[in-house]
Amino acid sequence: MEDYYQQVLSAGERLISLIALALNLEENFFHDVGAFNPPNGFLRLLHYPGELSSSNEEVYGASAHSDYGMITLLATDGVGGLQVCKEKFKKPHVWEDVQHISGAFIVNIGDMMERWTNCLFRSTLHRVMPRGQERYSVAFFLDPNPDCVVECLKSCCSESTPPRFPPIRSGEYLNERFKLTYGAGN
Numbered sequence: 001m002e003d004y005y006q007q008v009l010s011a012g013e014r015l016i017s018l019i020a021l022a023l024n025l026e027e028n029f030f031h032d033v034g035a036f037n038p039p040n041g042f043l044r045l046l047h048y049p050g051e052l053s054s055s056n057e058e059v060y061g062a063s064a065h066s067d068y069g070m071i072t073l074l075a076t077d078g079v080g081g082l083q084v085c086k087e088k089f090k091k092p093h094v095w096e097d098v099q100h101i102s103g104a105f106i107v108n109i110g111d112m113m114e115r116w117t118n119c120l121f122r123s124t125l126h127r128v129m130p131r132g133q134e135r136y137s138v139a140f141f142l143d144p145n146p147d148c149v150v151e152c153l154k155s156c157c158s159e160s161t162p163p164r165f166p167p168i169r170s171g172e173y174l175n176e177r178f179k180l181t182y183g184a185g186n
Contacts, residue, residue: 001043005140008073009041012142015071015107023117024155035070035144040170042143048081048128048135064093066123068177069110069143069170076100079135081128088125095127112144112173115165118156146171 013036020029030036048062064085076082083095098106108124128135144150148170152163 004138005041005043008043008140009039009142011105012041012071012073012140013039015073016142019071019113019121023120023153025153030070030144034148035170037145037148040069040143040145042141044139044141046135046137046139048130050130050133050135062128064125064127066125067108067110067141068112068174069141070113070116071110071142072108073140073142074106074108074137075140076106076137077135078102079131079133081131081135082106082137083127083129085125088122093125098126110141110143111177112150112170115150115168115173116153116156118152118161118164120156143174144170146174 013031016030016035017027021027023029026032046062066088074082078100080097080100082098084098085093085095087094108126109121111123113121114123146169149167150170150173151167152165157163
C-alpha cells in the first residue's frame with residue numbers, strides 16, 4: 001500500500017505540474033508556493049454494496065458532491081455507477097455516466113483548484129448510483145499543505161474577471177468544509 005501511495009503521489013504531482021503549465025505558470029509553481037511542502041495526500045478505499053434497500057426515493061451509493069482539495073485520482077474496478085454533472089450550476093442537473101478505461105485513472109478537479117483558477121477549472125460534481133453489483137475503488141486525494149495559501153492566480157483574473165474567492169489557508173478551508181459536511185462536533 002505504501003508503494004502504491006508513493007506512485008500515485010508522484011503521478012498526482014506530475015499532473016499538477018501539467019495543470020500549472022496549462023495556466024501559463026511555471027511548471028513548479030505549486031511546489032514553489034508550498035503546496036507540496038510536504039504534500040497532503042491520502043488514500044481512501046471505497047466499497048459500494050450491490051443491493052440497496054428499495055423504496056420510492058432515489059438511492060445513491062454516494063450522493064452528489066465535489067472533492068475539497070486540488071485533484072483526486074480514482075482507480076476503479078470497472079463496475080459502472082460513477083456519474084458526473086458537467087454544468088453543476090445549471091438546474092436541473094444532467095448526469096453522465098463515466099466510462100471505465102482499463103488501466104486509467106479518473107481525475108476530478110477539486111474545490112481548491114477551482115478557487116485557485118477563479119472557476120476556470122471547475123471542481124467536478126459527481127455521484128455514485130447503484131448498479132446491482134458491488135463496486136470498489138481507490139481514491140487518492142491530493143490537497144495542498146495545510147499552511148499553503150490558496151488565492152486566485154494572476155493568470156486567472158483581470159479587471160473584468162476579479163477574484164471570486166478570498167485567499168485562505170488550505171487547512172482552514174478543509175476544516176470549514178469538514179465542519180459543514182460532518183457537523184461542528186469534536
